[in-house]
Amino acid sequence: MGRTLVVVGATGAVGRAVLQTLGTRSVVWDELRLAASNRHAGEAVSAYGQQLLVQQVSPQLFAGADVAIVALPEEAARVAAAMAGDAGVPVVDCSPVFRAEPDVPLVIPEINPAQVNNRPRGIVASPSASSTAMLTALGPLHQGWGLESVVVTAMQAVSGRGDAGVERLVAEAESLVGQRSIGLSPGDVRRLLDLPDHSPFPAPVAANVVPVTSDLDAEGWSMQEARMRREARKVLGLPDLKVAATTVWVPVMTAHSLSVHATFGSKITADRARQALVEGSNSVVVLDDPENEDWPNPVDVAGSEPTFVGRIRSSPDFPRSLEVFVCTDNLRKGAALNMVQIAETIVGEDPFAAL
Structure with missing residues (x-):
């Protein structure tokens, strides 16, 4: 059958x-x-x-x-x-x-x-797409070093709002074409936008970063930020995992980008992390070549299926922590x-x- x-x-x-x-x-x-x-x-x-x-x-x-x-x-x-x-x-x-x-x-x-x-x-x-990107990247590292906490900023593409989000960014960008001095004085982008008021975003997204992606709870966390915390705990089976997330809208069509500060149970180096990611899930691609300026960029990731990880750094101030930059197409793997x-x-x- x-x-x-x-x-x-x-x-x-x-x-x-x-x-x-x-x-x-x-x-x-x-x-x-x-x-x-x-x-x-x-x-x-x-x-x-x-x-x-x-x-x-x-x-x-x-x-x-x-x-x-x-x-x-x-x-x-x-x-x-x-x-x-x-x-x-x-x-x-x-x-x-x-x-x-x-x-x-x-x-x-x-x-x-x-x-x-x-x-x-x-x-x-x-x-959610941001959680999937973060956890796909951190999964192989958790297996080797035991994830204890995550501080993450997710820079979300407008396609996270579906077709309406993409259409809004295109309309705003077209409205600002030829305006060479935008963003140089308070409120000038809002004044220049010749568009209907209704928008899937609470502020202009073209030439801007919108620091709120959904409704806020009583303590000021957005629903998407709270979801990232819950979802990381549930997927990894770590009910006590410490997670602090910030989600923002950026003027990118497709592909979310995340800046991740992850702390583990034992000391981790950038070289060992790269090796673990390369040898781990074949859905993760490491792009981390400073000499050739080869790192994940959302414009290069859009339309592809893997999760891309780069800017892998270990800090002398945080020997059990790692800094990574993650990009994934939020409509594909996300x-x-x-x-x-x-x-x-x-x-x-x-x-x-x-x-």
């Missing part, structure tokens, strides 16, 4: 990345069913070398399927997951809605693949690839065969 994969949210930014990723994998799905919101139903989408019609999300969509990948906003993800569950179909979800649930495993296949089989509700959650790898693991395939 052939294997059937359902992709729900196939017309969104992450859903499109899922379809692109499937074409690079060695695992073959004999049937691919696509679904999206009602306004996209009936559209033809290119996937797997064929034109497939996008369906509405319905119980019939999941009948007889082997796995469902869900790339939808939170409430829509709940509905789709419930339908798939009623049909007995395992769900791989990338929304925040299930990540903190104690009976839903949170999985990065390079780190905790066995948790895929521990799914009492039939759901496996994929972490979402689509990780979900595809989870789906492959569910059906008993090697999730690293195509890497």
Whole structure:
């Protein structure tokens, strides 16, 4: 019997990345069913070398399927997951809605693949893109030296807000074209933007860094920052791991960048860390060649699947700590690839065969 994969949210930014990723994998799905919101139903989408019609999300969509990948906003993800569950179909979800649930495993296949089989509700959650980037890079180092704490700043690309985020940055950049003196006096960028007020960002993102990425709690931490703390603890199985995260929006289309200060249980050197990363997961690429100025840059990482690590430094002031710079395409390994790898693991395939 052939294997059937359902992709729900196939017309969104992450859903499109899922379809692109499937074409690079060695695992073959004999049937691919696509679904999206009602306004996209009936559209033809290119996937797997064929034109497939996008369906509405319905119980019939999941009948007889082997796995469902869900790339939808939170409430829509709940509905789709419930339908798939009623049909007995395992769900791989990338929304925040299930990540903190104690009976839903949170999985990065390079780190905790066995948790895929521990799914009492039939759901496996994929972490946020920033968490996935950080943990994919730190996983091999944790195995060797025992991670104790992390201080991280995640510089998030606007595609983290989906198509709306990309469209907003393009519109703002076009509005500022030819303005050679922008950013030289207070508020000039805001005054020059000739755009409607509605935006997925709380401040201009072009020529700017936006220091808040989501709503704040009573202590001033954003939801995304709190998620990074919870997700790191859950994926690594370290409930007492100390994590302090800052997430910001930067004027980059695709690929999140992270500056990470990681402290371990024993002394670690930059050379040993590089060796561990090179010899570890084949989804990590070390780019750390100062002589040739070869480091991870989001403009070079966009559209690729690995997690890139560079600027690896050990400080004489912190002998058990390491500084690293991490880049990953937030739509690929940060979402689509990780979900595809989870789906492959569910059906008993090697999730690293195509890497």
